[in-house]
Amino acid sequence: MKKLILSMILVGATSLAFGQKKVVRSAEKNFKSGDLATAMSEIEAAIANPETSSDPATYLLKAKIQLKMFGTDSTNTMETLAKGEASLATFNETFEMAGSNKEEGVGKEIYEGDILGVPDNLRPYSLETLKNVSYDKALERYNEGEMDMAYEFFNLSSEIDKTDTLSNYNAAFIANDLGRFEDAKKHLNYLLEVPDYNGKINVYYMLIPILSTEEKNPEAAYETVTRARAEFPEEKTFAEFEIQLLLQLNKMDEAMAQIQEALKTDPNNTSILLRSGYLKEKSGDIDGALADYKKSVEVDPNFYEGNYYAGALMLEKSRSILAELNSLPDDEWEKRSKSMGEEANQYYTDAIPYFEKALELRPDDTDIMSILYQVHVILKNDAEAEKYNKKLIELLGPNWMDR
Template sequence: MKRVLFSMVLLLVASFTFAQEKNVKEAKSIANGVNPDFAKAEELINQALTNPETKDNAETWDVAGLIQRKRSEKEMENAYLRKPYDTLQVYNSALNMCKFYFKCDELAQIPNEKGKIKNKYRKSNSATILAERGNLINGGIQFFNLASQKEGDAANEDNKKALDFFATYIDIAINPMFEKENLLQTDTVLPQIAYYASLAAAKMEDYPSILKYAPYAQDDKEVGKYAMEFISTALKAEGDTVKWIASLKEGIQKYPEHSFFFGHLIDYYSNNNKYDEAMQFADDMLAKDPNNTFYLYVKGYLYHNMKDYDKAIEFYKKTIEVDPNYAEAYSNLGLIYCLQAQDFSEKATTDINDPKYK
């Protein structure tokens, strides 16, 4: 009796597995048809993607990617024929296709029982992904712009989608599928996309994503300094003071003309009464650029906080000599004069009978 029951269980499992494999084949057939019912194809493949019998098969994920590719092609065909088409569907299909093909490749790279890897999907799927990268950029821009027109949760939702597109574009460059392409060195657009990924993440205060993607933009001549700003801000927000200070110092060395790093580092030293370290850093920077108004101003600011007013006046005046329009230097100079006048007034006697009173 037990043997009969066991046989029945085996038959049921085999039947269920066959049903899921049939779903994969049917979904593929529908996608490749002349008038494909993509909703039906997606319904079938989604069952297979979550079923234990088929979710770990590379073929399942390859078909899932194929369906998205065919959906995109159909929309582009409609556009060519001047029929109504869904631009967002094209972008979303490109995004989903990339993710499905990533998973397909990951599973296909698992060695078989003989220890050999037979990945029949990589060549064709990698070429398809490379051809669709432009739609990842377009999709990211679309949702980023939509987010800028909204507030609160609605804006965050679109920023999250924008980040997903931009991040996937960068993930392509670091995926083993594209190792031979050397995209980190050859793709001149990638640093800009990494910056936009960081910007979208910053709007949501998604600091882990900033720390993951901003480094790919930090050497770019146009946006590198801003990417490093994001990194520093994220490290501070996560409470990693050691790495935060290190990032500020790195930013100063890489982008000395960008005041963000120097200003925040000096603020840190000043707020923690580390004036000797702050002054040494200010001196080092002035040695490299003696007429830099910001560095001159900062040195005056440090003396100001140390209550060495004569030295503060000296460097505020030097700042004004280099830049007569440096408003903060004038403001602080005036403040010091007021403090000195107040101090003098308090020390001066007002007793008319005092011999010192004249």
């Protein structure tokens, strides 16, 4: 009698297990036919049953059903994204259950290569399929101008494969454009970790300004630009970035050393000449600074900053001469006023063409117009002064001097 009861129990258990496997087979059939709601209901029931809940293949089928739900949802909203994220989570859970082995069994199925362009029923519905479907959705949203959702789908694609350079670059580009700088940094750093990626120069060009300008973190930016220079020593712009960051960090001696080194190989680099002049001006070498500013304009007559800084420094030299003259005792003033006045006026005169060129480059700059007006008043060039006065009245109103 005991044997009979035991046999009945075993038969019952076998029937139950067989029944649950039948549910899994039914779920797979409905998955293939496209009845995804029924397939999901069945696979959830199989997962809830102890007889089939420990089988990684059961969870793999769930991940595939979730993936197909994701792919067939053409609304491409946050709700769509949640389906893709759920599929990814199930794939990851399944892989861990299967022993995290990509070489055989369920783990090999999870990482099976996707076959693009074949009928749907021949796709493996693997992690790579999920990545490709997410990428396609990102492109669809991008083409529709839905940048936030385009980012989310590119991000999902990149999280599936952090070495996917297209997904990461697109995600970084969009995130940066949206002002999502932390997200942009994440993808840019992923790209820097891809050994053979040939677009790293562009990655650094995007990452350094995020760190220095948007996050106001010159230390991190300097560390990054140092890395960039080590990888791309021929890229001259990185040298300019490094000098600018050294200036931000108030490391004047190091900045000047880098400037001198950079000018040895690139003596006509206007940006570096400008920074050299700035450092010399800060250190009190006014003549040296003026020479650098002038050279930058000789190299490129349309270099706005070079023109403006050269003109401004000439005005400063004029003011210094006049301040020195006014501090002299009366008898000394009588002796030197003519020569020093002429010297100051010459600097005012020499500054005019630099400011005129700067105004030519930025024709609506009322600050430069005001400077030119004042210089011409000092030099008693009445017609020229009135010309700028009329422009300023036209742009700022009759009380522009009170501004």
